[in-house]
Amino acid sequence: MLYERLQELIKKSNKSMNQIERELGYPRNTISSYKRQNPSTKRLDELAEYFNVSVDYLLGRENVPNSDYSxxxxxxxxxxxxxxxxxxxxxxxxxxxxxxxxxxxxxxxxxxxxxxxx
Missing domain, CATH: 1.10.287 (Helix Hairpins)
Structure with missing residues (x-):
């Protein structure tokens, strides 16, 4: 679910995966590695912040990208x-x-x- 959500968000951003990895300071193919393995909590937080979504959305636990929760x-x-x-x-x-x-x-x-x- 995570990788699919990331692909969707990357497409909406009109940027390439490599461009986003560079902007986040990640090694090349980091995001594509999430097809097979889970990122660290720190990376999940960074990705959620970058795309302005919740970690729960990235993980498929929520269907709404952003919650208005305090x-x-x-x-x-x-x-x-x-x-x-x-x-x-x-x-x-x-x-x-x-x-x-x-x-x-x-x-x-x-x-x-x-x-x-x-």
Whole structure:
């Protein structure tokens, strides 16, 4: 998925793969090597920044190139995904419901000023 997304983005940029590799300071054929191997996290971040897309989009986990999420929201999404990683599908469904319930509870607490007074 990564290589296909990169090809799509390169085509839209109207640049060649070699030109983009030069601009990023990568050795020749670096991007084409991603057909067979995954890049480092640092390279993924650089590519996402270069093309102004999210890493999740590059990896095929999102279909929208850019999210309008804040850094804080992205951190919460990453934490959510990390906690679900080793769960079975049934556990993931239960976890999702529990998180939704926690969010409702947290929102209700926002209106209780006695909790926030020091």
């Amino acid at each position: 850094d804080e929201e992205n951190e919460l999404i990453a934490a959510f995904r990390m906690e679900r990683e080793d769960m079975t599908p049934d556990e993931q469904v239960k976890f999702n419901e529990a998180v939704k319930d926690l969010m409702k509870y947290a929102k209700e607490r926002l209106n209780d000023d006695s909790i926030w007074k020091k």
